[in-house]
Amino acid sequence: MMMHTPSHKPRVALIHYWLVGMRGGEKVLESLCRMYPDADIFTHVHVPEEMSDTIRGHKVTQTRVGRMPFARRLYQSYLPFMPRALEEIDLTGYDLVISSESGPAKGVIVPPDAFHLCYCHSPMRYLWDQYHVYRNSAGPLGRLMLPHLAHRLRMWDVTSAARVDAFAANSTHVAARIGKYWNRDSTVVHPPVDVHSFAPVAPDERGDFYLWAGELAPYKRPDLAIEAFNKLKLPLVMIGGPEKEANRLRALAGPTVTILGRTSFDVLRDHLARCRALIFPGEEDFGIVPLEAMASGRPVIAYDRGGARDTVIPGKTGLLFRDQSVDGLAQAVQRFEDENMFDMDSATMVQHARQFTEAAFQAGIAAMLPEELRPRDIRVFTPAAE
Numbered sequence: 001m002m003m004h005t006p007s008h009k010p011r012v013a014l015i016h017y018w019l020v021g022m023r024g025g026e027k028v029l030e031s032l033c034r035m036y037p038d039a040d041i042f043t044h045v046h047v048p049e050e051m052s053d054t055i056r057g058h059k060v061t062q063t064r065v066g067r068m069p070f071a072r073r074l075y076q077s078y079l080p081f082m083p084r085a086l087e088e089i090d091l092t093g094y095d096l097v098i099s100s101e102s103g104p105a106k107g108v109i110v111p112p113d114a115f116h117l118c119y120c121h122s123p124m125r126y127l128w129d130q131y132h133v134y135r136n137s138a139g140p141l142g143r144l145m146l147p148h149l150a151h152r153l154r155m156w157d158v159t160s161a162a163r164v165d166a167f168a169a170n171s172t173h174v175a176a177r178i179g180k181y182w183n184r185d186s187t188v189v190h191p192p193v194d195v196h197s198f199a200p201v202a203p204d205e206r207g208d209f210y211l212w213a214g215e216l217a218p219y220k221r222p223d224l225a226i227e228a229f230n231k232l233k234l235p236l237v238m239i240g241g242p243e244k245e246a247n248r249l250r251a252l253a254g255p256t257v258t259i260l261g262r263t264s265f266d267v268l269r270d271h272l273a274r275c276r277a278l279i280f281p282g283e284e285d286f287g288i289v290p291l292e293a294m295a296s297g298r299p300v301i302a303y304d305r306g307g308a309r310d311t312v313i314p315g316k317t318g319l320l321f322r323d324q325s326v327d328g329l330a331q332a333v334q335r336f337e338d339e340n341m342f343d344m345d346s347a348t349m350v351q352h353a354r355q356f357t358e359a360a361f362q363a364g365i366a367a368m369l370p371e372e373l374r375p376r377d378i379r380v381f382t383p384a385a386e
Helices: 024-035 071-087 131-137 140-161 172-182 222-232 243-250 265-274 289-295 326-338 346-353 358-367
Strands: 012-016 040-043 060-062 096-101 115-120 166-169 210-213 236-239 257-261 278-280 300-303 318-321
Touching: 012 024, 024 096, 024 358, 071 140, 131 140, 140 172, 166 172, 210 222, 210 265, 222 236, 222 243, 222 257, 222 326, 236 265, 243 257, 278 289, 289 300, 289 346, 300 326, 318 326
Parallel strands: 012 040, 012 096, 040 060, 096 115, 115 166, 210 236, 210 278, 236 257, 278 300, 300 318
Antiparallel strands: none
């Protein structure tokens, strides 16, 4: 690619799918904001009161999707309008564009002499590998419409991938999917994890419960955790929302399963430090909660697919199981009990988790950029290409 060398301080645009809550993708955006404190942000829908001070400190521009009726609540229903809305963003004068892709974000049209890096949390799950999960969990209208919309959106998704100069993937799992669905190479740059906000407690302060934590989404398999612990009759605490889903799952929970719903960060941190182990039965693109558990000195029992393969070291930071079923998870927990794996060395887990810092993330991103577009105060290393 032919690029000009800016004679001025590079202008940077950050493209994020939507800004409606602070989750993993928004934590990545925060780190990019700290890399480029003068960057402008473009997004489909912006709910300022749900954003951090770091993000609110930047100029944020919504696409026309944000002006549609009830967009703050129904933004995902406007998915078919997002490709055109992205292409309407005027990026004239920008030297560097970094798109944050999980929903539609990478499809912007950048100036010919600008560099476009896409940080991919995941190719859109509801179009690709999780399509049938999402369709089966949709309402009657969604099940009727999704096949028609998804077919057209897949074509745009593949076409727009050709507009990107370089892809960073948040895990080896996502890198493989980028290659499978978009036929593009990528470099793995793990997302930043605030591991220093977590710490172990003394062994005598730990509880006898297992912990499941995260958004109560179908692909994270909270149902599997409930059924396995109903069968095992072992104590399980579950933290996460939304409350409507928490209430639905409470009806499935036996006497040893406690569903707290959404909690404060302090409550989550306390449970991570005191749990016997974190239960992680879903296939996730990366998975930040397992590293938060390890930073708290606690092991992880995870399904042996997806991002868990990048973070869980069998026998040192946890246990991986291959059969994603009630019996498969129950057998893994029973093995964990029988082999006293809860006594894994906390210091080893903490040391491992601290490899996934913001500094490592920012250095990995900077290494992928042309030298003239890198922040001057970030040490660069070259991550392994996938």
